[in-house]
Amino acid sequence: MARSDTMESSFRFGDRWRGMRDFLLSSRRFQRWAAAFPLTRPIARRRAADLFDLCAGFVYSQVLVACVRLRLFQQLQIGPLAASTLAARSQVPPEAMTMLLEAAASLRLLEKRGGQRFGLGPLGAAMLGNPGIAAMVEHHSALYADLADPIALLRGEIADRQLARYWPYAGSEAENHLGHDAISPYTALMSASQPMVAEMVLGAYSFARHRCLLDVGGGDGSFLIAAGRVAPHLRLQLFDLPEVAAIAHDKLTAAGMAARATVTGGSFLRDSLPRGADVVSLIRVVHDHDDENVLALLAAVRAALPAGGTLVIGEPISGEAGTDAVSAYFSMYLHAMGSGRPRSFVALRELLRRSGFADVGSHRTRIPMIASVVVARC
Numbered sequence: 001m002a003r004s005d006t007m008e009s010s011f012r013f014g015d016r017w018r019g020m021r022d023f024l025l026s027s028r029r030f031q032r033w034a035a036a037f038p039l040t041r042p043i044a045r046r047r048a049a050d051l052f053d054l055c056a057g058f059v060y061s062q063v064l065v066a067c068v069r070l071r072l073f074q075q076l077q078i079g080p081l082a083a084s085t086l087a088a089r090s091q092v093p094p095e096a097m098t099m100l101l102e103a104a105a106s107l108r109l110l111e112k113r114g115g116q117r118f119g120l121g122p123l124g125a126a127m128l129g130n131p132g133i134a135a136m137v138e139h140h141s142a143l144y145a146d147l148a149d150p151i152a153l154l155r156g157e158i159a160d161r162q163l164a165r166y167w168p169y170a171g172s173e174a175e176n177h178l179g180h181d182a183i184s185p186y187t188a189l190m191s192a193s194q195p196m197v198a199e200m201v202l203g204a205y206s207f208a209r210h211r212c213l214l215d216v217g218g219g220d221g222s223f224l225i226a227a228g229r230v231a232p233h234l235r236l237q238l239f240d241l242p243e244v245a246a247i248a249h250d251k252l253t254a255a256g257m258a259a260r261a262t263v264t265g266g267s268f269l270r271d272s273l274p275r276g277a278d279v280v281s282l283i284r285v286v287h288d289h290d291d292e293n294v295l296a297l298l299a300a301v302r303a304a305l306p307a308g309g310t311l312v313i314g315e316p317i318s319g320e321a322g323t324d325a326v327s328a329y330f331s332m333y334l335h336a337m338g339s340g341r342p343r344s345f346v347a348l349r350e351l352l353r354r355s356g357f358a359d360v361g362s363h364r365t366r367i368p369m370i371a372s373v374v375v376a377r378c
């Protein structure tokens, strides 16, 4: 049997099997039976809970937004407080505040502590340790505005998308001329969320073996500073759009790294990258761009690196353990933004090989939903 016939018949078998499964799962009679039968009951309950979470996700998110805007996690950091105290401080009627606190407790953001008091829950406490999450939660109002009519978004019928305005370089032909007001909101958001990304990337790949690191699309320099701290001998270079580079220059100076760092402003789609580094990093940069621009970016990186030089890409990668929901999120997010897409390791490897990179490999990070690492050589 030819290979294509074998594949065709295995597809047919898979489709038939899944057709039977879907027929059963969509039957009300089967659903009633599965919920009643002791061996299938846990699966039926799990599936009902999964579906409920999908339906209720927006409500959960808004409970979180309310907690963030009312700074409940910060207020509870020093210890539990009575619902009435939080109500008075927040100018929210006591019954409404109690309802919010109970909702947040059921989502494990808070915890009931007895005597009408509430304290931090495991997820609320974790939020405090990662201020970048609260910044993303606030920023989501722009995403949700664009997603209010998802069909119009998918059909390209929303002319003025908030995310396209928020990320003005996406799809722009004049990214080099973006002013300070255009770049500072996203640069601040990236800076707030960078520590958890740096932790993943630097935990998975050691820059200590290198001499000079060029961080392309390096934002305000937060990643470069973190890398410079773990590898004190490393010379540092940063390249980003001119107004972003100016912010990075000030931040690197404030971090006491001005003497070992050089900062260059420009567009990686039009300008050549500075020479001299033996390793280049692209942190949360590739997924922002369509393939054509990624190929232009990789060509610029390759031209800047010496033979044997290393490229390190750090961003969430589709298909890694626990990233299914993250890929769904990024697909819609980047669609609203107007360029880019989440890519699998195979898709990235293909673009890297087409750009002349070799030895493409992936390095495990502790939490792939925050970032995975792909390394390639010139």
Ligand SMILES: C[S@@+](CC[C@H](N)C(=O)[O-])C[C@H]1O[C@@H](n2cnc3c(N)ncnc32)[C@H](O)[C@@H]1O
Residues within 6 Å of the ligand: 169, 175, 190, 191, 194, 197, 216, 217, 218, 219, 220, 222, 223, 239, 240, 241, 244, 266, 267, 268, 269, 282, 283, 284, 285, 288
């Ligand atoms: C999503 S942010 C990531 C920033 C930083 N690497 C981080 O992880 O915090 C993408 C960065 O790429 C920069 N960028 C986008 N297009 C660019 C271009 N054509 N040339 C240079 N930098 C660009 C943006 O200004 C921004 O700082």
